[in-house]
Amino acid sequence: MKLALSCAALWLSLTLLTGCSSKIEPVDKPESYSHNVIIKDSAVLKQYSDQATQGQGSDSGLYPLSHGEEAFVSRLSMIAAAQHSIDLQYYIYRLDETGKLLSWYLLKAADRGVRVRLLLDDMTTGPHEKALAALATHPNIEVRLFNPFYHRNSRWLEMLGTFERTNRRMHNKSLIVDNHFTVVGGRNIGNEYFSADLAVDFGDLDLLAIGPVVHETALQFDLYWNNDFAIPVETLVARPDNEPFLDSQQEVDKEAQAMFEGEYFTRLKHNTLLQQIKQKQIPWVWAPASLYYDNPEKLQQSQEQQVDNLASQLATWGEQARQEMVLISPYFVPTQFGVDRLIKLKQEQQVEIIILTNSLASTDVVAVHSGYQGYRKQLLAAGIQLYEVKANPDNKPGMWSGSSRSSLHAKTFILDRHAIFIGSMNYDPRSVWLNTEMGIVVESPMLAQTLLANKAQSLDRSAYQVKLAEDGQLVWYDAVKNRYYQNEPDAGFWRRFVASFLSMLPIEEQL
Incomplete structure (x- = not known):
């Protein structure tokens, strides 16, 4: 009886709240x-x-x-x-x-x-x-x-x-x-x-x-x-x-x-x-730059109505890559559709694709990692390079890096070492369909080279390279220590357990 009354009270509360606030109430x-x-x-x-x-x-x-x-x-x-x-x-x-x-x-x-x-x-x-x-x-x-x-x-x-x-x-x-x-x-x-x-x-x-x-x-x-x-x-x-x-x-x-x-x-x-x-001596890089952004009406639109959202604009832009794509996204949940597009770009146009995202240890949102971890083998099998930021307390955080007291948060895409997107958008369903996002696209080899300077050394120092072992299982390679890890590095049992449990839930479209 008490449970029934509690449920009824909750239902009544939700009904009242929904009735009052399910839509935005315009104000003068x-x-x-x-x-x-x-x-x-x-x-x-x-x-x-x-x-x-x-x-x-x-x-x-x-x-x-x-x-x-x-x-x-x-x-x-x-x-x-x-x-x-x-x-x-x-x-x-x-x-x-x-x-x-x-x-x-x-x-x-x-x-x-x-x-x-x-x-x-x-x-x-x-x-x-x-x-x-x-x-x-x-x-x-x-x-x-x-x-x-x-x-x-x-x-x-x-x-x-x-x-x-x-x-x-x-x-x-x-x-x-x-x-x-x-x-x-x-x-x-x-x-x-x-x-x-x-x-x-x-x-x-x-x-x-x-x-x-x-x-x-x-x-x-x-x-x-x-x-x-x-x-x-x-x-x-x-x-x-x-x-x-x-x-x-x-x-x-x-x-x-x-x-x-x-x-x-x-x-x-x-x-x-x-x-x-x-001293008015900021070292500007001069280049064509355009702002890409979602319309605020996106918050009221279904996926079918979002015909020209930021994600679709960037997808068209990204498909112009002919040699290399570097994708940096702290929250990387590609979905099967996104994985298929990346593999197509890799196999049909021979584009080298490098992805940097957070490791399970460095991410600040374990649920996001749960939505990403199941796609790693497909990406690696297609020849896409995958790096995960280390949890290293001695690592100075920057665009490429994170640590046990830091987490990768930059959202950046670099095409053919001459075109760059820098903004708020992650490579995940939430950024694509649910939230509004914005960012600047720049056509500048100089800026691209600046961002990619010492990339190889930075990745070796700041990230694990995820690879497929001969038996088809994932391994994490630390180039600095020349060491392979069989499990998610620096992540304890319970963190791995929670990520695995969440990966079984139907929540991908919310990530």
Whole structure:
């Protein structure tokens, strides 16, 4: 009887939650656009960009951010120099040390009269929603939550009742300042993305860019900002009482001052990129660059309706490879369809394919590894090279690497050593069909060579090469130690057990 009553209560709760929030409820909100902001000729970033792009035609200036500290330095420097507008779009925005410091820079920019628009996916905002609501009380700061939860204290219960909507997320990541500088790539906002966390560190990759691709990124931001899925935070979260903005600003000021005096900020001050920024000597790579992205309406579309999503655009682009494809994806769940396409590319066009992903020990999501591990033998039998990042505490994380305190997080595809995609998209069903994604495609042998420099040595040091033994079983080869492993290296029994158990569940399309 008690079980029946409990089930009835759960059913009633789900019914109520579903009825109230199965669809986005459009709200009255002001539309705003990047082109509405007049950037004065005296603006520092405009002057820098105009001078640097002079004579470059339609090419954009690009600088790869492969290490966490320089990725954070670039963002802080852009925000500190802002005079008119700052637009941020992220899947995760943690209010840990780096998140608070970046927020402090945003507050100071807003105090200078800069318009700040902060667009965040709502999946992980729960612990910080009151702080975000307080931030939005500043007259020059707007915060919108994308595809929000309406029942703020019962998110997971709401998700059970509205799974078709709330399971689909905005995974895009970009920062645009004064419509002249942008950063696009794989990093969210949080300590682990910027080498500020002693417990975990993500090896990731972004592009710092100036030139025409910045305008494309701004248009993409406007499309999402003005979409019905983007809801002002103040309509979802009650404004804190007792002068919330002043209280939050004083608290952020105090914590920012503590960071300025800490070891991490000392490292930032001595970062090479910071010195190059100050001296206006960023070593730009000039090349044709285009922004590829999903339309926000993807969150309401079935697979059959997604005729021109980012994944299909990249698939067409990838099939242009004639010699080599390097595929770097931390979450690699190719599905049988994807495996067949890769094998076809390998066998019919004789393209050398190299795949780098996380090992079971280095991944931060075991479920994703469970969806990948069953495809390894097919890929290897077809002659595709497969590498898995080592869990090595002495390994400095970067684009190619991870460690026991780090995990590969870069999403990068390189074709024929001249074309590159850098962005937010993983090679998995979730990125293809469920989430929205974005990234920049660059045609540049110089940038490709920069990213591939010392690839062989880096792979030997940072990753195991997965091979097929004579008996058809998988083995992992450590080139540094000249040693073969018969089981998933550095992964304990229970981690292997969980991965194997999850691989038997019908969850691939959610990975």
